[in-house]
Amino acid sequence: MDSQVQGDVSFIDLLQGDAEMDNSFLDESQQASMSIDHSQPQVVTARTKKPQRGTNFSTEEDKLLVSSWLNVGMDAVQGADQKHRQFWERVHKYFHEHKEFPSDRNYGSLMNRWSTIQKSVTKFTACLSQIEHLNQSGTTEHDKIQKAKCVFRSENNDVAFPFEHCWNLLKGEQKWLHHGNKDKRRRRSSMETSANVTHTPDSINEGEGDNVSHGNNVDFERPIGRKAEKANRKRKERPSEDVVEFMKKKTECLEEARVQGEEIIRLEKEKLQLEQKDREKIMDIELKKLHLQEFELQQKMDMERQKLQAEQMDREKIMDFERKRLHLQGLEREEKMDIERKKLQSEQLDREERTMILDTSKMTEVQQQYWKARQNEIKECQESRKST
Known part of the structure; x- marks a missing residue:
C-alpha cells in the first residue's frame, strides 16, 4: 500500500511540476496543492496503461501551440482564475480553431509537447544568458545565438537545439519572461529548502479538482486581474468629460x-x-x-x-x-x-x-677516234643551237 501511495505521489508531483511551469499567469494566492486520491481512475490509468506514440509534431504545429499558449494565457478576463485542466482545454480549443493544416492532436498530446518545448527553450535561454553575461566586444546578436547553440549542444549530449522556431516566438513576450523568472525563483527556493524538508505523503496539501500550487514566495508584479480588466473595458465604453x-x-x-x-x-x-x-x-x-x-x-x-x-x-x-x-x-x-x-x-x-x-693525221688511232667523237658532239650542239 505504501509503495502504491509513493508511486501515485511521484506521478502527481510530475504533473504538478508541469502545471507550475505552464500556468505562470494564474493567481498564486488562490491556488492550492494537488490532492492525492487513490481512487481516481485517471491516475491509475496513467500508471498502468502506456499510450501509443503519435506522429511527430511539425513546425507549423509547434508554432500554433506556442501561439495558443500565449493567447490563452494573456487573456486578462478569462486567464486569471483557471484550473490547470481548464487552461489546457482552452489551449486545445484555440489550437483546433486556428489551425490551417490537418491535425488531430488531443489535450494530453499538446500538454506533453509544450512540456518538451518549454524544457528545451528554457535550457537554450539559460545558455544564451551565459553568453550575454560574458559581454564580449564586437559580438553580434547572431554570433551570440550561434555560441548559445554550441553551449546547448555540449550540455545535452551533442544534441542540437530543435526549437529555435518556438524560441523566436517566445523570446519577446512578457508572459514568457515572467514565466521564466518565476520558474528560476521557484527552483532556487526549492534548492534552499530541500536539504531540511523530507517529502512524505502526509506533507502534501490537499486541494480540490485540478488546481495547481505555485508557492507564495514570488514577488513579481502579477498581471492585471479579471475585475480590473472588466473595469477598464467599462471605462472605455463610457467616455467622460475627462x-x-x-x-x-x-x-x-x-x-x-x-x-x-x-x-x-x-x-x-x-x-x-x-x-x-x-x-x-x-x-x-x-x-x-x-x-x-x-x-x-x-x-x-x-x-x-x-x-x-x-x-x-x-x-x-x-x-x-x-x-x-x-x-x-x-x-x-x-x-x-x-x-x-x-x-x-x-x-x-x-x-x-x-x-x-685540229689536225689528227699525226695522232694515234685512239686519239683520232676521241677527237672525231668530240667533233661530232660539237656539230650536234651547233645544230641544236641553230634549231632553237
Whole structure:
C-alpha cells in the first residue's frame, strides 16, 4: 500500500511540476496543492496503461501551440482564475480553431509537447544568458545565438537545439519572461529548502479538482486581474468629460505638431532647393572642366595623328628608295651575268673551233677516234643551237 501511495505521489508531483511551469499567469494566492486520491481512475490509468506514440509534431504545429499558449494565457478576463485542466482545454480549443493544416492532436498530446518545448527553450535561454553575461566586444546578436547553440549542444549530449522556431516566438513576450523568472525563483527556493524538508505523503496539501500550487514566495508584479480588466473595458465604453477634454487637448497638440511639421517641411524644402542649386553649380563647373579636358585631349590626338602620318610618309619614301636601289642592283647583276654568259659562250666557241680544225693525221688511232667523237658532239650542239 505504501509503495502504491509513493508511486501515485511521484506521478502527481510530475504533473504538478508541469502545471507550475505552464500556468505562470494564474493567481498564486488562490491556488492550492494537488490532492492525492487513490481512487481516481485517471491516475491509475496513467500508471498502468502506456499510450501509443503519435506522429511527430511539425513546425507549423509547434508554432500554433506556442501561439495558443500565449493567447490563452494573456487573456486578462478569462486567464486569471483557471484550473490547470481548464487552461489546457482552452489551449486545445484555440489550437483546433486556428489551425490551417490537418491535425488531430488531443489535450494530453499538446500538454506533453509544450512540456518538451518549454524544457528545451528554457535550457537554450539559460545558455544564451551565459553568453550575454560574458559581454564580449564586437559580438553580434547572431554570433551570440550561434555560441548559445554550441553551449546547448555540449550540455545535452551533442544534441542540437530543435526549437529555435518556438524560441523566436517566445523570446519577446512578457508572459514568457515572467514565466521564466518565476520558474528560476521557484527552483532556487526549492534548492534552499530541500536539504531540511523530507517529502512524505502526509506533507502534501490537499486541494480540490485540478488546481495547481505555485508557492507564495514570488514577488513579481502579477498581471492585471479579471475585475480590473472588466473595469477598464467599462471605462472605455463610457467616455467622460475627462476623455473629451483629453481628446480636445490631444487635438490641439496634434494641430500644433502639424503646424510645426509643415514649418519643418518648408524649411527642409528650402534647404533642399539651396543644396540643389549648389549641386547644379558644381555640376556645371565639372561639365565645363570635362569639356576643356575633352578639347585638350582631342588636340593631342590630332597632333599624334599628324605625327604618325608624317612618320608613315617618311617610311614610305625610304621604302620606295630601297625598292629603286634594289631594282638597279638587280639590273646590274643581270648585265654582269649577261656579259659573263657571252664571255663563256665566246670561249666555248673558241674551244669548239680549235677542236674542229685540229689536225689528227699525226695522232694515234685512239686519239683520232676521241677527237672525231668530240667533233661530232660539237656539230650536234651547233645544230641544236641553230634549231632553237
